[in-house]
Amino acid sequence: MPKKTTKKKEKKNTKYIFVVGGVMSGVGKGVTVASIGRILQSMGYNLSAIKVDPYINVDAGTMNPVEHGEVFVTEDGDETDQDIGNYERFLNKNIYRENYMTTGRVYQTVIQKERNLKYGGKCVEVVPHIPMEIRDRIKKAVEKTKAEIMIIEIGGTVGEYQNLLFLEAARMMKLYDPKNVLFVMVSYLPIPAKVGEMKTKPTQYAIRTLNSAGIQPDFIIGRSRVAMDDARRKKIAINCNINKEDVISAPDIDSIYDVPINFEKDNFGERILSKFNLRRKKKDLVDWRKMVNIVKNSKKEVSIGIVGKYFATGDFCLADSYISVIEALKHGGIANKAKPNLHWVDTEKIEKEGTACLAKYDGIIVPQGWGNRGSEGKIKTIKYCREKKKPYFGLCYGMQMAVIEFARNVCDLKNANSEEINSKTPYPVIHIMPGQKALLAKKQYGGTIRLGGWPCKIIKGTRLASAYAKKFKNKSTVLERHRHRYEFNNAFREQLENKGLIIAGTSPDGKTVEAIEIKDHPFFIGTQFHPEYISRPLDPHPLFVEFVRVCLGLKK
DSSP states (O other): OOOOOOOOOOOOOOOOEEEEESSSSOSHHHHHHHHEEEEEHHTTOEEEEHHHHHHESSTTTOOOOHHOOOOOOOOTOEEEOHHHHHHHHHHOOOOOOOGGEEEEHHHHHHHHOOOOOOOOOOOOOOOOOOOHHHHHHHHHHHHHHOOSSSEEEEETTTOGGGGGGHHHHHHHHHHGGGGGEEEEEEEEEOOOOOOOOOEEEEEEEEHHHHTTOOOOEEEEEEEEESSSOHHHHHHHHHHHHOOOOGGEEEOOSSGGGHHHHHTTTTTTTHHHHHHHTTTOOOOOOOHHHHHHHHHHHHOOOEEEEEEEEEEEEEEEEEEEGGGHHHHHHHHHHTTTEEEEEEEEEHHHHHHHHHHHGGGOOSEEEOOOEEEOTHHHHHHHHHHHHHHOOOHHHHHHHHHHHHHHHHHHTTTTOOOOOETTTTTSSSEEEEEOOOOOOHHHHHHHHHHHSEEEEEEEEEESSSSHHHHHHHTTOOOEEEEEEEEEEEOOOGGGGHHHTTTTEEEEEEESSSSSSEEESSSSSEEEEEEEOOOOGGGGGBBBBHHHHHHHHHHHHHOO
C-alpha cells in the first residue's frame, strides 16, 4: 500500500504595519495605531502594537511629564510612553515591555552585546547593527504576543534625524518581506485662517522626505480640523503616488473613541486586509459602536476637579500629564451613562487663594505627583473634601497626601509629612520604602521604584470592597499597578486607625498599606496603586465607576 502523505500546514506570516508622522508632532499617531488595531481586532485578528521613542532615554520613567506627557506603567513594570496606555485601552489587553523601545534601550543592548562578544569580534557599526537590533526586538514582541498583525508606531516626525535608524529598520523589513509590510503616514493638512483653504503641500513634502528614506506609504491619513474633500484626496493621490481610495480622512472629533468608526467610513480596515490578501473573519466594532453611542447620547453631566501641578507648559495647558486619569473618568461616565466635565485646578493657586474654588465641583481627584511643590495645596484640598463631605479620590501621591492631612488635622500630629517632602519631619507618616535609600544614595533613579502589577488584599466591610464587589463579586484580591518610592509608615498605623482612618486594602501579608478611606463620608478613598492604568472603555475600573456614581447621586 502506498504511504499516506500528510499535507504540511502552511505557516502564516506575521503582517506588519508601520505608522509614521508627517508635518508636525501631536497629530494622533498613537490613537491611529490603537484605532487600526481595534478595527482589525474586531475583524477577527490577534493584534498587538509597539511604540518606538527616538529618545536616548532608556525608558520614559525619568522624563518630565510636562515635557513628555504621562508615564504609563505596564503590568510587567516597564515605564513607557503614554501611547502604550492608548493601545491597552483600545485593544482591551495588556501590552508588555517587549512592545516598547527607545534609542537608548536599543543602543544599550547593542553595546552590551559587543562587550559580551556576541558579534564574534566584528566591527560593530551603527548600520547595519542598530537597525538589525530594532528588527530583532520587533520579532521578539511578535513571539511574546503571538500577534498575527503587529502595528509599529515610530515616534516623532519624518525628517527628524532621530528617526532615521528606525525607518531604516522598517525599510529593510519591507525589502525582505514586501507582501507582509505596509506603511501608513499620518500627516497634517492645515487650513490657514486668512486663506480659508485646506493645504496639501506640507503633506506632499513629508511624503517626499519619507521617500528619501526609501519608503513609499501605502496609506496617507489626513488629519485636519474638518473632513478632507474629494479635490484634496485627488491632489494628494496624484502628487504622492497613491490610490485616491487609500487617502483616509481624519477630521477633529469630540472623542478619540470615535476614530475607529470614522476610519471605517473610508473602508480602512477592508483596504488593509485586501493589501495583505486577508479576509474578514467576523463582524466589526459591534461592542465598540454601542459604547460610542452611550458617549454621544449621555445627557447627565458631572463636574470633576483635578487638582495637580503638571498642567502648565509656557502659556498652554498640557492635560496629557494625566491622560490615564482623564480616560478612566470617561470610562466611569460611560458605565453611568454620564459625561464627566473635567476642570484643571493648580495646587499652587490653592496655596495662594484658598479652597473656595472647589465648591463648584461635584467631586475632586488628586492624582499622582512627586516632590514638594504644590503639596500644601493638595493637603488643603483634602481637608476641604473631608470636612465638607465632598467626594474625594486620591491616586498614589493623592493617598499619601490624604494620610498626612488626617495625621495633622485629626490625630493632632502637627508638622506630619512625607520623608520625600521633609526628611526631618517629627512624624513621617509616609516614609521611604525599604531598600530605596541605598538606591538614592547611589543616584540610581531610573527603573528602581516599585513598578508594575502587585496584588492588593481587599478588606471586607469597606467601601473599597463594596465598589470592587460590583464587578468581581466575592474576589478578595485584585492585581493593581504601582509606581512609587514612598509608602504608608506602619509605625503610625494604630494611632491613625484609632482616630477613624480605615485601612481598606493591603498587600497579601498585610504589611504594605494599599488603600485607605474614612468613615461617615459619601466617598473618601485613597489608593497607593494607580487604578487608572487598567481602566478601559469596554471594561471600566470599578473605583472610577463608583466615584462617578456617587458624584452624580449627590448632585441630584
